[in-house]
Amino acid sequence: MATDSRDVEQKLDDALLAVLPDGGNVVSVTPSGMSEYVHTYRIQVSMPDGSSQVFFQKEATGSNGYELMEAAFISESTAHEFIPEFLPKPVTMGTYKSRPNVHFFLSEFVELIEDDIPDPEDYMAPIIALHMRSMGRSPYGPHQWGFSNNTRFGDLEQPNEFKGSWEEFWTGQMKMFLDREEERRGPPDAEYAKLRPLFFEKVLPRYLRPLETGGRSITPTLIHGDLWPGNVRYKTDDTVCAYDSCVLWGHNEVDLGVFRNPRYPLGKAYLKEYWKHVPISEPEEDADSRNNLYMLRNQILLAILYPHDHKLREVFVSNMKLLVHRVLAEEAAAKGSAESLGGPGLQAHL
Numbered sequence: 001m002a003t004d005s006r007d008v009e010q011k012l013d014d015a016l017l018a019v020l021p022d023g024g025n026v027v028s029v030t031p032s033g034m035s036e037y038v039h040t041y042r043i044q045v046s047m048p049d050g051s052s053q054v055f056f057q058k059e060a061t062g063s064n065g066y067e068l069m070e071a072a073f074i075s076e077s078t079a080h081e082f083i084p085e086f087l088p089k090p091v092t093m094g095t096y097k098s099r100p101n102v103h104f105f106l107s108e109f110v111e112l113i114e115d116d117i118p119d120p121e122d123y124m125a126p127i128i129a130l131h132m133r134s135m136g137r138s139p140y141g142p143h144q145w146g147f148s149n150n151t152r153f154g155d156l157e158q159p160n161e162f163k164g165s166w167e168e169f170w171t172g173q174m175k176m177f178l179d180r181e182e183e184r185r186g187p188p189d190a191e192y193a194k195l196r197p198l199f200f201e202k203v204l205p206r207y208l209r210p211l212e213t214g215g216r217s218i219t220p221t222l223i224h225g226d227l228w229p230g231n232v233r234y235k236t237d238d239t240v241c242a243y244d245s246c247v248l249w250g251h252n253e254v255d256l257g258v259f260r261n262p263r264y265p266l267g268k269a270y271l272k273e274y275w276k277h278v279p280i281s282e283p284e285e286d287a288d289s290r291n292n293l294y295m296l297r298n299q300i301l302l303a304i305l306y307p308h309d310h311k312l313r314e315v316f317v318s319n320m321k322l323l324v325h326r327v328l329a330e331e332a333a334a335k336g337s338a339e340s341l342g343g344p345g346l347q348a349h350l
Contacts, residue, residue, distance in 0.1 A: 002026060002045055012043070013096040016104060020055065023048050032056060032109070037155040038068060042109055054109035056088060061102050064155070069093045069105040071152040075225075075247045076107065082133045082222060086126035086242050110241050112233040117265065118240050120273040123232055126242040127224060128277045131252045134222035138249045145169035145220055151246035153226055153301050156180075160248050166218060167208040169250070171200065177300045184307040192317050199320050202327045207290050211251065216282045220249040227258050228298075229266065253281060257294030263302070263315075292323060 002020035004011040012026055020026070024045035032042035039059040046052050060068050073093040080087045091106040117123070138144065140162060146169055147160035159176065163169035178196065182188060188196065211218045224231075225246035232242045256274060259266045271291070280287045299316035306312055 013098050013102075015094050015097045016057070016106070019092050019094065019106060020045055021047060021053055024053065027052075038065070055091065056107050056109040058105040059102060060104075065101075066095070066103045067150075067157070068152055068155060069103045071150065071157075071246070072105045072244075074149045075151045075245045076243070078247050079130060079222065079224065079245045083126050083130045083242070086129065086240060087245075088241065088243055110243075111236045112241060113236060114233065116234055117229045118232060118234055120269045122234070122240045123266075124270055124273045124277075125240055126232070127227060127255055128274060130224060130242075131221050131255070131278055135252065136219045136221075138220040138222070140220070140249060142219060145248075145250055147248040151225065151248065153246045154305050156301060156304055158225075158246055158248070165212055166251055167204065167212065170208055171204050173297070174204065174300075175200070177297070177304065181300055181304045181313070184304055185313060188313075188317075191321075192313075195317065195320050195324055198324045198328075202331075203293065203320075203323045206327045206330075207286055207293050207323075210283050210286065211281055218251055218281055221252040222247055223250045223252060223255045225255070227255055229264055251281070252278065253287070253290055254294045254297065256291055257296070258298045260291050260295040261298050263299075289323065289326060292319060296320060296323075 001014075001022060002012075002017045002024040004017060004026040006026060006029075012020075012029065017026070020043070024047050026043060027046050028042075028044045030042050031040065033040045035058075037060065041057045041059070043055040043057055044052055045055070058069060058072060060066075070093060073090055076087065076090045080090060088110045089108045091108070093103065093105045096102045096104070136142070140146075140148070143164055144162045145164075145166050146162035150160055151158045158173075161172075163172065187193075210216065224242060225248060226244060227242070231244045232240065235241050256271060258264065259270045281290075296316055296319055299312065299319065303309075303312035303316055
């Protein structure tokens with residue numbers, strides 16, 4: 001057990017000291033980083049041999065706080081099994097003895113460079129490694145999509161109940177996320193109300209079902225789940241760190257959706273770097289549309305997190321509309337129709 005001999009009124013709780021290095025002494029506890037959902041700290045511990053060890057701590061209260069800490073620990077621990085060189089090593093999670101309503105997550109501390117977004121080769125290295133090393137290694141079998149625990153995107157719970165097909169799992173996720181968005185923002189306008197059923201009836205079967213039919217198949221892969229630029233940074237030794245995952249066993253291309261989102265300064269160069277190393281799922285000609293489809297997840301979740309930003313709904317609805325129109329146009333072309341994308345045949349659906 002470590003000790004805390006700092007001259008401060010509130011020292012570290014015994015539950016936290018018990019999981020810090022035995023014989024160590026806490027020399028500093030300082031705020032670290034910014035979060036809208038938890039308190040974060042840098043804890044420096046001096047060791048009897050004169051060396052120091054540094055840890056990162058998250059802290060939150062209540063039952064929701066416990067679930068946040070549990071999700072962080074399980075998600076980060078699972079990802080760390082596959083990419084230990086790219087992810088801070090999780091230590092544990094627990095509950096304070098002196099304040100049983102306060103919960104914590106502890107990992108090693110990694111010094112990051114906050115301002116620089118890694119270039120494509122460096123940015124994609126951890127996600128390429130995660131996908132290549134985990135593909136086909138799910139402990140739940142080759143036809144189970146989901147995860148053993150619910151994870152969190154920000155503070156949003158992501159239920160991950162296993163399903164036997166990728167289409168079934170992803171359809172359930174999209175329905176759940178869109179329902180939650182409407183609960184927070186209110187009912188959709190008339191256009192969106194017409195788009196939503198077409199999205200589920202036309203778009204999802206069109207771009208997800210071919211992955212697992214016609215002699216094709218995909219393999220469950222551990223996806224990170226939240227690869228926005230705030231979660232992938234250079235370390236001070238110029239290597240890259242990826243963190244704050246919300247993992248699940250899914251289609252590896254899900255992690256690429258965020259790179260298409262205009263909200264972030266990433267884009268095609270990052271996607272091209274990924275495809276240098278990982279094969280595109282068949283049918284390959286659908287890859288661009290699938291990327292757009294998976295981008296919707298990120299955009300819908302952001303719309304839930306920030307319900308007062310009205311443009312966020314407009315953004316994901318416009319991309320949903322693009323996919324619906326694309327599928328309807330394809331169906332019209334297959335029937336030999338000469339109608340254009342904006343023709344009356346398509347508009348009849350909308």
